[in-house]
Amino acid sequence: MDEALTTVSHPPNGLLFFHSDSDEVENGDYNQQHWHQNENQAFSLAGSVASKDFEGEKGFFSNAEKLKEGPEKISLVIKDQGEDGYNLAEARQPLWRKVSIPSSLINPYRIVIILRFTVLVLFFQYRISTPVHDAFALWLISVICEIWLALSWMLDQLPKWFPITRETYLDRLAIRFEEKLLGPVDIFVTTADPLKEPPIITANTVLSVLSVDYPAEKVSCYVSDDSASMLLYDTLSETAQFARIWVPFCNKYSIEPRAPESYFSQKVDYLKDKVHPAFVRDRRAMKREYEEFKVKINVLVAKAQKKPEEGWVMQDGTPWPGNNTDDHSGMIQVCLGSDGEPDKEGKELPRLVYISREKRLGYKHHKKAGAMNALVRVSAVLSNAPFVLNLDCDQYINNSKVLKEAMCFLMDPQFGKKLSYVQFPRRFDGIDCNDRYANHNTVLFDINMKGLDGIQGPVYVGTGCVFNRQALYGYKPQSEKRRKMSSSSWPSCCCCSGDSRSTFDLDDMDEELGGFDEQEEPSFTSKKNFEKRFGQSPVFIASTLMEDGGLPKGINSRLMMKEAIHVISCGYEEKTEWGKEIGWLYGSVTEDILTGFNMHCRGWKSVYCMPERAAFKGTAPINLSDRLHQILKWALGSTEIFFSGYCPLWYGYSGKLKWLQRLAYTNAIVYPFTSIPLLVYCTIPAVCLLTGKFFISTLTSLASIWLMALFICIILTCVLELRWSGVSIQDWWRNEQFWVIGGVSAHLFAVFLGLLKVAGIDTTNFTVREKTADGTVLGQLYLFKWTTLLIPPTSLVILNMVGIVAGISDALNNGYDSWGPLFGKLFFSFWVIVHLYPFLKGLMGRQNRTPTIVVLWSILLALIFSMIWVRFDVFLPKKTGPVLKQCGVEC
Numbered sequence: 001m002d003e004a005l006t007t008v009s010h011p012p013n014g015l016l017f018f019h020s021d022s023d024e025v026e027n028g029d030y031n032q033q034h035w036h037q038n039e040n041q042a043f044s045l046a047g048s049v050a051s052k053d054f055e056g057e058k059g060f061f062s063n064a065e066k067l068k069e070g071p072e073k074i075s076l077v078i079k080d081q082g083e084d085g086y087n088l089a090e091a092r093q094p095l096w097r098k099v100s101i102p103s104s105l106i107n108p109y110r111i112v113i114i115l116r117f118t119v120l121v122l123f124f125q126y127r128i129s130t131p132v133h134d135a136f137a138l139w140l141i142s143v144i145c146e147i148w149l150a151l152s153w154m155l156d157q158l159p160k161w162f163p164i165t166r167e168t169y170l171d172r173l174a175i176r177f178e179e180k181l182l183g184p185v186d187i188f189v190t191t192a193d194p195l196k197e198p199p200i201i202t203a204n205t206v207l208s209v210l211s212v213d214y215p216a217e218k219v220s221c222y223v224s225d226d227s228a229s230m231l232l233y234d235t236l237s238e239t240a241q242f243a244r245i246w247v248p249f250c251n252k253y254s255i256e257p258r259a260p261e262s263y264f265s266q267k268v269d270y271l272k273d274k275v276h277p278a279f280v281r282d283r284r285a286m287k288r289e290y291e292e293f294k295v296k297i298n299v300l301v302a303k304a305q306k307k308p309e310e311g312w313v314m315q316d317g318t319p320w321p322g323n324n325t326d327d328h329s330g331m332i333q334v335c336l337g338s339d340g341e342p343d344k345e346g347k348e349l350p351r352l353v354y355i356s357r358e359k360r361l362g363y364k365h366h367k368k369a370g371a372m373n374a375l376v377r378v379s380a381v382l383s384n385a386p387f388v389l390n391l392d393c394d395q396y397i398n399n400s401k402v403l404k405e406a407m408c409f410l411m412d413p414q415f416g417k418k419l420s421y422v423q424f425p426r427r428f429d430g431i432d433c434n435d436r437y438a439n440h441n442t443v444l445f446d447i448n449m450k451g452l453d454g455i456q457g458p459v460y461v462g463t464g465c466v467f468n469r470q471a472l473y474g475y476k477p478q479s480e481k482r483r484k485m486s487s488s489s490w491p492s493c494c495c496c497s498g499d500s501r502s503t504f505d506l507d508d509m510d511e512e513l514g515g516f517d518e519q520e521e522p523s524f525t526s527k528k529n530f531e532k533r534f535g536q537s538p539v540f541i542a543s544t545l546m547e548d549g550g551l552p553k554g555i556n557s558r559l560m561m562k563e564a565i566h567v568i569s570c571g572y573e574e575k576t577e578w579g580k581e582i583g584w585l586y587g588s589v590t591e592d593i594l595t596g597f598n599m600h601c602r603g604w605k606s607v608y609c610m611p612e613r614a615a616f617k618g619t620a621p622i623n624l625s626d627r628l629h630q631i632l633k634w635a636l637g638s639t640e641i642f643f644s645g646y647c648p649l650w651y652g653y654s655g656k657l658k659w660l661q662r663l664a665y666t667n668a669i670v671y672p673f674t675s676i677p678l679l680v681y682c683t684i685p686a687v688c689l690l691t692g693k694f695f696i697s698t699l700t701s702l703a704s705i706w707l708m709a710l711f712i713c714i715i716l717t718c719v720l721e722l723r724w725s726g727v728s729i730q731d732w733w734r735n736e737q738f739w740v741i742g743g744v745s746a747h748l749f750a751v752f753l754g755l756l757k758v759a760g761i762d763t764t765n766f767t768v769r770e771k772t773a774d775g776t777v778l779g780q781l782y783l784f785k786w787t788t789l790l791i792p793p794t795s796l797v798i799l800n801m802v803g804i805v806a807g808i809s810d811a812l813n814n815g816y817d818s819w820g821p822l823f824g825k826l827f828f829s830f831w832v833i834v835h836l837y838p839f840l841k842g843l844m845g846r847q848n849r850t851p852t853i854v855v856l857w858s859i860l861l862a863l864i865f866s867m868i869w870v871r872f873d874v875f876l877p878k879k880t881g882p883v884l885k886q887c888g889v890e891c
């Protein structure tokens with residue numbers, strides 16, 4: 001380390017000047033404070049090169065030019081440079097780049113959007129000026145619904161005006177930041193119920209974390225166990241043991257992905273690609289080891305099925321503290337890491353920490369959000385990495401370079417300071433190839449999120465997201481001024497005074513806090529305010545002030561553990577801002593949207609990062625009922641936010657939320673309400689068919705032009721959107737279908753339940769979603785569970801089918817004149833049925849057992865034909881008999 005660059009000064013002519021000052025850095029010793037020092041310098045190194053408008057591509061070259069003027073003045077030493085040497089020009093390059101969508105793709109799209117909007121206005125002008133007098137109510141209702149749907153289209157459409165993608169340069173990151181200079185990351189894995197979330201899934205996630213391609217001493221993996229189960233605890237101990245052989249194997253052969261289950265399910269062609277015999281041997285051996293590991297876990301699971309009467313007992317004979325899931329003390333167990341066992345090759349492994357926060361009756365635990373907040377605090381006391389990655393237990397790291405990808409943004413000298421999080425898309429394993437229930441959510445992850453990235457940043461989707469820890473503490477992004485102050489006075493005053501200071505004197509801190517930017521956050525300036533905000537832990541409070549992370553020097557491990565237990569106690573958050581202003585926010589089952597929204601309101605940005613190899617992969621509910629329940633949960637979360645104080649329609653106007661971003665959040669919150677016009681609009685065609693009335697007045701030729709133009713615009717926006725985003729038409733169509741299916745079932749219930757909740761009746765109780773370990777078995781898809789959610793779409797299908805039958809028979813009854821309007825009505829009814837088709841299929845259950853769908857269709861067709869027959873048979877001979885006879889017989 002002694003050759004590392006240390007001090008950077010800025011001569012007035014704007015050139016860079018480095019000299020080495022090696023006493024400040026100790027040899028190889030793992031000390032986060034050093035990271036912070038070095039990193040600061042690295043920041044200034046990079047920072048002084050990249051220009052102010054670094055955010056993009058421009059501006060940089062002018063600086064590069066300047067540097068060329070006097071390269072001889074620059075001396076720079078970096079360890080392990082290899083042959084190609086340290087290329088200064090490379091090091092000055094930005095770590096990432098904004099890639100705009102080519103204007104040949106995006107401009108036509110924008111033009112069509114404007115056209116569509118214009119046509120829509122003209123269409124409504126026509127619709128409103130031509131009421132249908134003999135079906136006034138129908139007309140009025142349909143017009144209201146159309147306007148509502150059009151508004152919801154606008155909400156969805158406008159935030160897609162500036163879509164972008166981003167490119168990262170990992171090679172430049174490697175040049176600019178030596179491995180030792182990379183920022184530490186705390187990784188959180190949440191679990192809630194080992195019976196619904198099979199431990200082997202969690203183990204795989206943990207293994208993918210421990211083997212991530214990042215310096216081991218900079219990674220800590222915290223596993224939160226909300227069920228306080230000894231099964232998970234034992235699983236983790238086994239996993240830690242297995243990691244000792246798994247991690248070196250991953251590193252040696254650079255395999256992907258590093259979750260063993262999915263790695264071994266990949267086929268390897270040993271004949272292709274010059275596979276090395278040593279690899280083949282090792283892989284086989286490792287596969288056997290993994291099988292054995294799985295057996296061990298299975299044994300643990302089997303043992304855990306039935307709880308002994310006296311409760312669980314640990315291996316050393318002491319009773320397990322978590323025997324009562326809802327009432328137990330906090331538990332922390334640290335394994336691996338610098339003090340623990342190294343891997344089989346003697347190298348240090350990332351730290352692995354088991355956490356089960358205290359739970360007591362009478363205290364709200366706030367589910368996942370509560371677990372996340374406990375993790376934020378406990379990790380602040382134990383490792384305090386400046387960056388935090390959060391993963392659901394079923395979401396493993398699929399691309400081992402993912403942390404480096406995130407660092408390209410978060411460690412960017414200027415942009416990084418405004419950045420609250422880097423969100424990665426959610427990708428899934430084990431979904432049927434047709435993606436019948438739109439589980440992949442492609443439209444959200446490949447269209448909407450890219451649009452948001454061009455505004456203020458993607459929404460936080462609950463998992464696969466790397467945070468800037470500071471953003472979780474309710475701070476605003478730093479202004480230039482505050483940054484200077486804090487980096488000069490903070491860490492050095494209150495945290496690195498070194499020696500024996502093991503308790504924190506907050507009164508001392510106060511004085512130092514005096515220099516804090518008072519205008520910006522006046523409430524930060526006293527000890528009381530800190531405690532009101534963050535709770536009663538001085539160690540934790542001190543950690544929040546260390547902007548670049550790291551632990552205070554004086555702290556001993558006993559005190560650390562004591563504080564760690566303190567911050568996960570169930571009463572810790574009482575009378576604090578946790579869940580209200582800081583950390584993960586409470587009050588909605590979709591804590592993710594709310595948490596991200598609050599950050600954006602404070603002026604933070606976020607970034608959407610889509611590496612070519614999917615960053616993370618998870619599981620998704622693949623049968624209809626579970627999928628609908630998931631959608632119900634999300635939609636209910638949105639309605640909860642709508643009725644809470646955080647509704648984006650009226651919250652956060654004092655902040656720095658961009659207006660398009662606000663529209664996007666509004667869309668994410670109000671969408672369940674669109675289910676009302678949608679339901680009505682799906683019913684109207686059937687009503688029209690049954691009553692013989694129509695909700696559109698007879699079209700004039702001008703009106704039909706508008707209608708045609710509207711259709712063409714709709715199709716064109718879709719086509720152009722698919723072109724710039726690269727989404728397939730099938731994915732888009734699935735999304736449309738599921739929007740209707742979810743709309744008329746889950747969203748509708750969510751609105752209803754949300755209203756009940758406002759009225760004080762809370763009937764919802766969402767537990768964790770059940771995950772299956774075997775992602776490849778699609779039997780799940782056909783699993784049928786009854787839920788009330790199925791009622792409205794089923795009724796709609798039946799209603800529209802009956803409508804079609806009635807309409808056709810009626811038309812047959814009334815002769816040719818009625819066929820014209822009938823087609824209009826039939827068109828809308830078919831529109832409904834086509835959208836509900838996947839639902840219908842789901843309702844039918846397993847296809848190969850009963851082709852009931854065919855039966856149903858045949859019943860329908862049979863009905864139609866029998867009607868036709870009835871008409872001919874019953875009516876025709878009486879009324880038009882002679883004519884028919886004439887024709888039928890003579891012609």
Ligand SMILES: O=c1ccn([C@@H]2O[C@H](COP(=O)(O)OP(=O)(O)O[C@H]3O[C@H](CO)[C@@H](O)[C@H](O)[C@H]3O)[C@@H](O)[C@H]2O)c(=O)[nH]1
Nearest residue numbers: 190191192226367368371392393462463589590592768769
């Ligand atoms: O009391 C609880 C309940 C849940 N969890 C964990 O939270 C995660 C998500 O729960 P899951 O039941 O899998 O919900 P999903 O429907 O998959 O949740 C999605 O939607 C949620 C709300 O929007 C997000 O928080 C999640 O990250 C996102 O995966 C899992 O790791 C759970 O173990 C807890 O730790 N404690």
Ligand SMILES: [Mn+2]
Nearest residue numbers: 392394619769
């Ligand atoms: Mn999940």
